[in-house]
Amino acid sequence: MSARLQPRGDYEVVIGLEVHVHMRTASKLFSPAPVRYGELPNHATHPLDLGMPGVLPVLNRRAVELGVRAALATHCKVHSRSIFARKNYFYPDLPKGYQISQYEEPLATEGWLEIEAPSADGTPHTVRVGLTRIHIEEDAGKSIHDAAIAGSAGSHVDLNRAGVPLLEIVSEPDLRSPEEAAAYLRKLRALLRWADVSDADMEKGQFRCDANVSLRRHGAAQLGTRTELKNLNSFRFVEEALYAEIARQAALLDGGGRVVQATMHYDPVRRATRVMRLKENADDYRYFPDPDLVPLVIAESEIDAVRRALPELPEDRRARFESEHALSGYDARLLTESRALADFYEAAAIRSGQPKVVANWMLRDVLAQLKERDCEIDATQLTPDALAKLIALVEDGRVTAASARPLVAVLIERGVDPETLVRERGLEAVSDTGLLEAAADEVIAAHPEVVAQIRGGDARGLNFLMGQLMKRTEGKANPKAVREILARKLAG
């Protein structure tokens, strides 16, 4: 087993992450207002989201279902009873003066997630990261201090986001490097998207991360004093900010200083962290159970129903692709990066009946095209049926692989029938024996020295002759037929 990455040889880095995820619901956590992005400010609101006097929250059960789904997908223990509490603080984008969250009795606890992170020698390394808890809470609104955005001077508040259902997912301090932290976030994001819990679009603020980081001497039993990095809203920032903070803490410790508990802000321009707020005057949030809400009770049967409705999880799917489709672990992992991709592959494999061949096309041609376009498989015109058909045309010798490969891009752009496409473009493989025989004769006549080599027992020249013949037929010659004809003529 290879060693985990150690960003600082002299210190052990300890990282725990708190992730906030917008759940994919039609309406808000406690109000009937729609969840909408890009709406005019304060247009996706209900009196409840504005904290009007006399309004009362009513829990969105769909959010509970998605929360349970996330908890089950991360192997958490789902509690049959959890409590919504008020977290009290004043801020203009917090309309009620408190956030409804869960505190003493959260939705779920004690889960884990397995991640693949790079090791010191570059090989992948599996780490099981513990999840402390998952709880449900409402998002706050947004304060806008930029006059250009707000349209006028002063501070403005947009409450469209206020009340959007969030899951807070808290990891154990099990991560040991920024790379592991990034791998954990990627894995978690993919899993939540896989399970349809969230779109987890980071640009829309649907997946946000805070990191707790501390350093300690190797072998030390006690954790070092930690700092909290707030609002790391891209994978790149997470790694950069953690490296910057690790460097800052290490420098402090090296100089005989000590780390002070604080909330840090990462400045991507200076590539450095700075203290935003010291924890000594820590906020006293005066949590208490929200008297407007009853305890959240989830029956065992409800949990079972969510479990049954849960899509096959990536690990299980990957194992099945390995065992049933005879794919390598590496290939299976690539094909299970997202549920859409795995679904696509599996559907095409079933149509085609040749999973291994389909996997090769996916990994070699389809993924490259997606990467080029920076899009997901389900955002293209390509269907599993079309891919299977194209592969069948190749396998049947009706089109050569060389002619077929560029067609993947066409199918991704326009959802046309592969057979029609091949015909329209005149790409049918040439199997006309007369034509191929004539071409073979020409090639043999043009390269007497190669022919002599082959006849002398050196078969290496055969591929050269085939290449020449393919060139003359613009790649459309059926390779099998060509090989047969050449072999016969050279033997004769």
Added chain:
Amino acid sequence: MSRMQPAEVERIADLARLELDAGEVQRMTAELDDRFATAAQMRADLDARRVASATLVETALARAEAAAGLGAFVHLQPERARTDAREADVRRARGDPRSRLDGIPVAIKDLMVQEGEPCTCASRILEGFVAPYQGTVVAKLRAAGAVIVGRTNMDEFAMGSSTEHSVYGAARNPWDPTRTPGGSSGGSAAAVAAGIVPIAFGSDTGGSIRQPASHCGVVGMKPTYGRVSRYGLVAFASSLDQIGPFAHTASDCALALAAIAGHDPADSTSLSEPVPDFAAAQSGDVSGLVVGLPREYFAEGADPEVLARVREAVAELERAGAKTREVSLPHAPYAIATYYLIATAEASSNLARYDGVRFGRRAEADSLGEMYRRTRSEGFGAEVKRRILLGTYVLSAGYYDAYYRKAMQVRTLLRRDFEQAFGACDLIATPTAPEVAFRIGEKTADPLKMYLSDIYTVSANLAGIPGLSVPCGFANGLPVGLQLLGRALDEATLLRVADAYQRRTAWHEQHPALDWERAK
């Protein structure tokens, strides 16, 4: 005591766009003379076409104006009320009234949200606030056809027992304007007691309906927690607040409660149990019912005259066939302390939204922190500030376990006390308040003394059980209330017993002289 003159009837008829001949004016004058008509009597008059809702509403508005010195109302809504009354008259003319309350004028406390109308909770901080949505109870009242004529005075955010802590000034007791009507729903109690409306609604967090009902000589009921939706009730203490009715009779209270009770999907704490026919349950028969008399409530602390009236009332129930039995509520001595810890904790959080950012009053300041401080310091009155501070302290780090958590544990013990007591009796009878209405200014300097006004009422809120106060006589010329407490969801028994009592007594037929009104 005729207070209505023919000229006034003619003026009111003109306002109502009704033309009356001389005979009609005379008849109306006689009919309207009954200033203290119940809703049931008004309905009989409406059904018999003896009076129009437009007239009843116009009369209520005129009386509210005339009684301005009482400070019962903080806002009248004549335009909306007139329109609503005319529509009720049209429905009745078509033979299609919406309910037994259709066309009856009512009043609501200034913390019940009504779309398009002000809602200030008698606080400076909600100055200018007009509600942008409809509260459930108001929606239900409108659906029943009841005509809301105005909003009643109260202690700011329902924090008080005297209706003195109001930005509009103190409300006065119709029996003696130098005294308070009790509180916090003092305006609603006074509006009914003074014969302005037959039914008014208030809210009860620790006694805020029952205590003013007692002090004003009317019936007031706090339903079971969750029986009436709190959606649109501006929160003081969410786990204790309930809306309930005031009326002259338990029978009217039954009608009023039936109109507003029932499950509301917009309130997660609202109960889904069906609402029984309270009126049908009012058989007048109480024979065999066991009335529990808690030892702790008859011990000491109460005015002996008040205790005497309550004992006489209990004796009357015995004569009607009820049995009595001593019961014990051993944790009763902790109720006030428990109540003030829980209620203030919840209030400190509930009132955080009044921050000057989105609605209501905002103080000008150079920084956000300063804006918060100034808005809240200028917007809230002293009693509200006191309770916000107390509640914030109770919840703050290091004190939560000692205060809030402990109070919640005692609350459970109190609830068990009642469960145990109701194993031995069907309902409990106690004084509603330890004394009769006190003088304005008498207790404002001593909050603790004021808090003790609720000593007999807070337990019902902590336990979530229903309670009502029914007039049971006078002490020193001022009304005394008998409090009846019942099992959760058993409002029907309380209303039945109070109705039976009123059938046998005439306390509710005695009314204040209202000489202060003429003097004005």
